[in-house]
Amino acid sequence: MHILVCVKQVPDAEAPFSIGSDGRSVNVAEGAWRLNGFDAFAVEEALRIRAAFPDTTVEALTVGPARASEVLRRAMAMGADRGIHILRPGEDDPLPGEVAALIASAVGGRRLDLILAGVMAEDDMQGQTGPMLAEHLSLPCATAVMAQEITPDGGTARVERELEGGFREALEVSLPALLTVQSGINHPRYPSLSHVLRSRTQPIEIIYAGRLPVPPRRERIVRVTRRETSGKTLFLAGTSLEKAEQLADYFLEKALL
Amino acid sequence: MGEGIAVIAESKGRPGPFTEEVIAFAQALREDPTAPVRVFVPGMGIGAHAHELARLPGVVVTGIEGESLACYNAEAWKTALAPPIAALKPRFICIAHSADGADFAPGLAVRLGAACITAVESFRRTGDAVTFTRSTLKGKLSVEIAPEAEMVVVTVLPGSFGREARPNPSPPTEEQEAMPKPVEVLGIPALPLKIRTLGILTAPDQAADLTAAEVIVAAGRGIGGKENLALLGRLGACFSRSTLGASRAVCDAGWLPRRFQVGQTGMRVSPRLYIACGISGAPQHLAGMRGSQSIVAINRDPQAAIFQVADVAVVEELVLFLPLLIEACQKRREIGGRR
Numbered sequence: 001m002h003i004l005v006c007v008k009q010v011p012d013a014e015a016p017f018s019i020g021s022d023g024r025s026v027n028v029a030e031g032a033w034r035l036n037g038f039d040a041f042a043v044e045e046a047l048r049i050r051a052a053f054p055d056t057t058v059e060a061l062t063v064g065p066a067r068a069s070e071v072l073r074r075a076m077a078m079g080a081d082r083g084i085h086i087l088r089p090g091e092d093d094p095l096p097g098e099v100a101a102l103i104a105s106a107v108g109g110r111r112l113d114l115i116l117a118g119v120m121a122e123d124d125m126q127g128q129t130g131p132m133l134a135e136h137l138s139l140p141c142a143t144a145v146m147a148q149e150i151t152p153d154g155g156t157a158r159v160e161r162e163l164e165g166g167f168r169e170a171l172e173v174s175l176p177a178l179l180t181v182q183s184g185i186n187h188p189r190y191p192s193l194s195h196v197l198r199s200r201t202q203p204i205e206i207i208y209a210g211r212l213p214v215p216p217r218r219e220r221i222v223r224v225t226r227r228e229t230s231g232k233t234l235f236l237a238g239t240s241l242e243k244a245e246q247l248a249d250y251f252l253e254k255a256l257l
Numbered sequence: 258m259g260e261g262i263a264v265i266a267e268s269k270g271r272p273g274p275f276t277e278e279v280i281a282f283a284q285a286l287r288e289d290p291t292a293p294v295r296v297f298v299p300g301m302g303i304g305a306h307a308h309e310l311a312r313l314p315g316v317v318v319t320g321i322e323g324e325s326l327a328c329y330n331a332e333a334w335k336t337a338l339a340p341p342i343a344a345l346k347p348r349f350i351c352i353a354h355s356a357d358g359a360d361f362a363p364g365l366a367v368r369l370g371a372a373c374i375t376a377v378e379s380f381r382r383t384g385d386a387v388t389f390t391r392s393t394l395k396g397k398l399s400v401e402i403a404p405e406a407e408m409v410v411v412t413v414l415p416g417s418f419g420r421e422a423r424p425n426p427s428p429p430t431e432e433q434e435a436m437p438k439p440v441e442v443l444g445i446p447a448l449p450l451k452i453r454t455l456g457i458l459t460a461p462d463q464a465a466d467l468t469a470a471e472v473i474v475a476a477g478r479g480i481g482g483k484e485n486l487a488l489l490g491r492l493g494a495c496f497s498r499s500t501l502g503a504s505r506a507v508c509d510a511g512w513l514p515r516r517f518q519v520g521q522t523g524m525r526v527s528p529r530l531y532i533a534c535g536i537s538g539a540p541q542h543l544a545g546m547r548g549s550q551s552i553v554a555i556n557r558d559p560q561a562a563i564f565q566v567a568d569v570a571v572v573e574e575l576v577l578f579l580p581l582l583i584e585a586c587q588k589r590r591e592i593g594g595r596r
Binding site: 011013014017019026096097100122123124125126127128130131132134135136140141142143144158160161162163164165166167168169170171172173174177183184187216217218219220221222223224225226227228229230232233234235236240241243244245247248249250251252254256257 | 271272329331332335355356357359360361362363364366367368370371372373374375376388391392393394395396397398399400401402403404405406409450451452453454455456457458459471472495496505506508509511515516518521522523524525529530537539540551553558560562564565566567568569570571572573577578581582584585586588589590593
């Protein structure tokens with residue numbers, strides 16, 4: 001089987017950041033970039049399928065500037081066989097519609113049995129790239145997948161999607177297909193040192209975004225602002241002990257203790 | 258351009274309901290308050306559901322019926338909905354950002370050549386221009402996005418377009434009551450599908466008794482490790498009817514079973530007191546607990562989004578702060594017991 005896993009480089013949400021002078025972009029510290037957590041589950045799931053189906057190759061693909069190749073190295077350190085980097089210079093974050101169109105142009109002609117992606121990116125949280133890519137490639141698609149099992153003939157995936165309120169829905173999807181993986185489907189492995197070393201010499205295929213058809217751009221970011229706390233939020237002040245005493249008093253006032 | 262706004266109703270029998278909130282969002286969004294909102298209802302045997310929706314003021318209903326629509330199926334939904342929507346050419350297509358909406362909306366947007374903005378919390382109108390606001394970076398940032406296509410597919414994050422923000426629908430006039438609006442129904446032939454729905458399953462473990470608790474002490478990834486759950490348990494024991502809750506990340510890590518998960522895809526709760534410990538506050542989590550009567554958040558990151566909805570905020574290291582808090586609470590309980 002040929003499995004493609006779409007991965008994204010995202011800033012660590014805990015790292016400091018600032019809003020650019022244009023009011024529309026976000027500046028992130030140099031070392032704060034990492035593999036989108038949801039995509040780590042997708043890479044792990046691909047590796048598990050490869051373990052069950054010999055002769056399977058797992059390729060990781062990303063779209064981004066030069067620094068984004070780090071997440072391909074990370075996916076290969078986890079165990080992916082190859083990397084594909086759609087090199088799109090510039091620090092402006094492309095919109096999901098652009099990313100999906102670029103990936104579709106780049107891999108459209110290739111033989112793929114399964115495409116996996118994280119259910120969303122931790123930074124922009126749109127959850128669009130996967131289902132949009134499936135639509136471009138005319139593949140069936142299931143999102144928020146919490147369990148999957150491929151039939152021995154490799155023709156069908158039995159899938160469980162996450163719904164609200166703890167419910168799931170079972171589906172059968174004909175392959176080739178695209179699945180977006182919800183966090184919690186597995187426990188992504190931590191790369192071993194030997195795999196990390198090996199990943200440095202594994203091949204990365206570079207595709208220049210500028211040589212692909214220009215993707216559509218149907219939205220525009222107008223403004224980025226820090227979320228303010230509502231005026232009603234009371235931040236407790238003082239030493240740790242004083243805060244604990246104030247909070248306990250608050251519970252008492254509310255007749256909760 | 259034809260009618261301004263379309264809504265795609267959630268099908269019956271799904272977790273929800275979200276459709277009314279999306280209709281209210283669509284009605285607030287329209288420029289001309291007398292223009293009706295067109296609600297598409299895909300399904301099989303939708304008669305009663307469609308007529309119920311058609312009773313809402315300012316709503317016109319188009320049912321789409323076919324065997325292939327008997328239960329939700331992304332492929333069938335896109336195939337059935339794209340042609341009538343393309344013919345109508347609405348400026349806005351509003352869908353709930355539910356598990357189903359998030360599943361088919363982006364693909365539908367591609368098929369229609371429409372812009373797509375998901376998990377929208379609010380909108381802003383300046384003259385003819387409309388921008389949509391949504392959260393990014395675990396809720397720390399708010400991003401305003403302008404669509405740049407003739408049509409735009411918008412998915413509305415459940416619970417964010419609160420009742421207070423909704424326009425007051427005028428009660429139906431006697432005339433409307435007497436003359437229910439007709440429901441147009443389009444039939445579609447059976448579709449060849451690569452996705453087959455097998456049915457809805459309950460989660461592997463039973464729902465915890467989260468909804469009955471007066472106090473929920475909820476753990477986020479910020480508690481640092483499973484071993485620190487005991488601290489949260491001890492805090493919970495200070496209250497009479499309390500239970501533990503958890504963010505998605507905590508259940509993903511296996512620190513607590515899935516039945517403890519609070520949020521859009523977990524349980525929606527509204528206890529008297531919600532104590533969020535080390536929870537960052539992603540919109541999906543907030544959707545499940547913002548109805549709590551009182552929210553206390555403890556987090557070492559002063560920028561954490563959870564503080565946006567908190568009544569009381571404590572910026573502290575949890576493992577150091579919780580023992581102090583537990584002692585302070587126990588002290589007050591003892592005094593109360595002696596009184």
